[in-house]
Amino acid sequence: MWQYFMPTKVLFSQKVVEQSKELLRTFGKNALIVTGKTSSRLNGSLNDVENALNSIDIEYHTYDKIEENPTFEQIRTAVGECKDQSFDFVIGVGGGSPLDSAKAIAVLLKNPSLGVEDLYDASKYNSSLPIIAVPTTSGTGSEVTQYSVLTDDMGFKRGFSHEKIFPALALIDPTYTLSMGTSLTRSTGLDALCHAVEGFLSKRATLISDLYAIEAMRLIRDNLPVVLKEPDNYKAREAMAYASSLAGMVISQTSTTLAHVLGYPLSTFKGIRHGDATAAFLGAIVSGAQSEVPEKVDLVRKIFGKIDEFIASAGLSIKVQITDDELERWIKRAISANHMRWTRGKFTEDLIRELYEGVRAN
């Protein structure tokens, strides 16, 4: 048996926000916009959303305090500030952090008796305010997934998953990604790459997710080097936006695997961007799958050659100071993570230690 469920309506075009005004009207009269402080203003996305809402007389409040790697505390603050305003729907504008935050906030506004920790127990809720996602990077795929990743009070990244947090609507305009600088372009592009490859090699891969993953891998191989060299190349930016959403649809079926888990502490404790941190471990995921799905690994190698060389050619090189204590804590968390169940290959504590040693500077 296989199944496919991804209920988000996806509209993809230049000027898509402006073109979707009538659709926005169907979500209600009062919108909460969730975004970060600066980038959504610089790339024009926030302006487009606010203009669209103004032109159809929808009231809105713009909450713009979301930072990279959003914490439980930031979500509590946002919900505290917004809970008395009876919003009908939530619009997340930005990269993965605002989109994931919008999902958490939408559930908590709809279910005011819940705290942030309750988001991780799917049995405690079955509803959310409708979520509209306007992505401005090409990588997280959050606009088409049922996942949200937040940083808990201990400083660890933890994802929650619920069918009700699939955005109702994703409005994808690749124009917004034109203003990303090199390091964000690389990191988000590598995140999409990890989603496609991890999903393709996941034990949860399906016929349809494989179809999307193969197309996403090819598009990323052909276009990531181009957007890194020619940031103004619209066609390549458009292809990366498409690939990123395809890769998001892949992980909506397969979830991510061990590369994501290994990368999380590098982001929260060492400030390495999510896609960079994850890609540092992608080669191990490919090698690990060799004994179980050799034909799939062959296909990945046919597309990219050596995946580590493709990633290095994008300019990725990570070396960070890691204490012995941190190392042991991270290994324990990785071994006990749910993602291990979907990861092919044998990842022992010793192998994980070796992988962390590979990014260790001391």
Ligand SMILES: [Fe+2]
């Ligand atoms: Fe990711």
